[in-house]
Amino acid sequence: MTKTTEDRAPYLVWPKGKASWQIRDKRRYISTGATRKPDADAALFEYMKRRDEDAKKAAAGSMASTTLRNILDIWADKRKRENPGTWERKWQYIYKTIYGKSGKMLLHAIDQKWAYWYEQERYEDGVEESTVRQELSTVLSAWRLARNSNPPLTDLPVPELDLPPSSDPREHFISRADAGRLIAAANKDYLRLFIRLCLATGGRHTAILQLTWSRVDLESGTIDLRNRSDRETVVERNERGRRKRAVRQKPRAQVRVEGLILEELREAQDRAASPFVIEHSGKGLGSVHRGFKAAVIRASLDPDTVTPHVLRHSAITWLMQDGEEIYKVAGFAGHSSARMIEKVYGHHHPDFQTSIAKRLAQR
Structure with missing residues (x-):
């Protein structure tokens, strides 16, 4: 691709009618006063050195005026591209809250004193510690993105803020006896099958609702909850043009099932009127919340x-x-690592307090 005058770095020319070498910088001509090429080269070097120093000073002045809103915009653009669904449901409200409270503040004023003020402001709004922690963590995340952007929006180091404690993982679960009562209370075939499938596969309810018969193998007793076709694609533009990228999807797994659930699936397949395993009136369902709540x-x-x-x-x-092995549970749940399973569910495992029990017994 041919460079235009606007794209070129400064260079030397001797235009017709001029008495010395000239520096051509885009559309400007700057006289060097030199008639010898070596002297003109030296003048060009000094000119470019001064120009670079002026650009650095201008950039520093621009960075000094960077606001919290500026770095939040970088963060928001990334969130919208990578996961637009979560942006609509969650992140946009965090963005609007932080922007509304402190969007016009300069970055050099964002410190621990500000964090304490922001925390108290949010408590007065009636929110929990975990919400404040997430919002302050968002500020730090946006700050890191701004430092690594091209060009950087700030060269200030990411502050070390004293964040409120994180909330304990949500642990709501029902017993097997509760599950039996819930299945018995489901007065529709599709709802009963939905509950049984969720419990038999550990799949997310959206994955069960999107499950099609093409991903159910009744002979081998396997169900593939992974559905790449329903991933939303985002079109991005880069230097080479356009490219498509799939939006990240929460972990899903391929699982084995056996026993009563296989018989129920065979019966459901015999009466199926759509490609979806969970259907009602010949159509797949987007939600079962109303019927599920009534059964509960x-x-x-x-x-x-x-x-x-x-x-x-x-x-x-x-x-x-x-007492199932944690790495097997992680695979069943669709996670590549056992860390999350251990963190959220580890205390339910019978081995969790074995070492403590042994010490107490020895004493």
């Missing part, structure tokens, strides 16, 4: 805590209570 109430369970997602928590918790 009929089963005398708490509808505020027993949601469809609790079925996944319950299946994983039961495996941990049964």
Whole structure:
């Protein structure tokens, strides 16, 4: 690609009618006063050195005026590209909250004193410590992105803020007896199958609703909850043009099932009128919340805590209570690492306090 005059670095020319070498910088001509080429080269070197120093000073002045909003915009653009669904559901509200409280503040004023002020402001709004922690963590995340952007928005080091404590992982789960009552309370075939599948596979309720018969192998007893076709794609522009990238999807697994659930799946397949395993009136379902909540109430369970997602928590918790190996549970849940399973569910495992019990017994 041919460079234009606007793209070129400064260079030497001797235009017709001039008495000395000239520096051509875009559309400007700067006289060197030199008639010898070596002297003109030296003048060009000094000119470029001064120009670079002036650019650095201008950049430093621009960085000094960088506000919290400026770095939040970098963070927001990244979130929108990588996970637009979560942006709409969650991150945009965090962005608006921080911007509304402190968006116009200069970065050099963001320190621990500000963090204490922000924390108290949010407590007066009625939010929990975990919410404040997430918002302050967002500021730090945006700051790191701004330092690594091209060009950098700031050269200030990321501050070390004293964050509020994180909340304990949510652990709502139901017992096997509760699950039996819930299944009995489900007055629709599709709802009963939905509950059984969630408990048998540990799958997220959205994965179960999106499950099609093409990913169910009744002969081998395997169900593939991974569905690459439903991943939303984002079109990005870069220096080479356009490219498509799939939006990140939460972990899903390929699992084996056996026993009663296989018989129920065979019966459901015989009467299927759509490609979806969970269907009603010949169509797939986008949600089962209304019917599920009614079944929860009929089963005398708490509808505020027993949601469809609790079925996944319950299946994983039961495996941990049964002493199943953690890495196998992680694979069943679709995670490549056992760290999250150990963090959230580890205390349900019978080996969790074995060493403590042994010490107490010895004493």
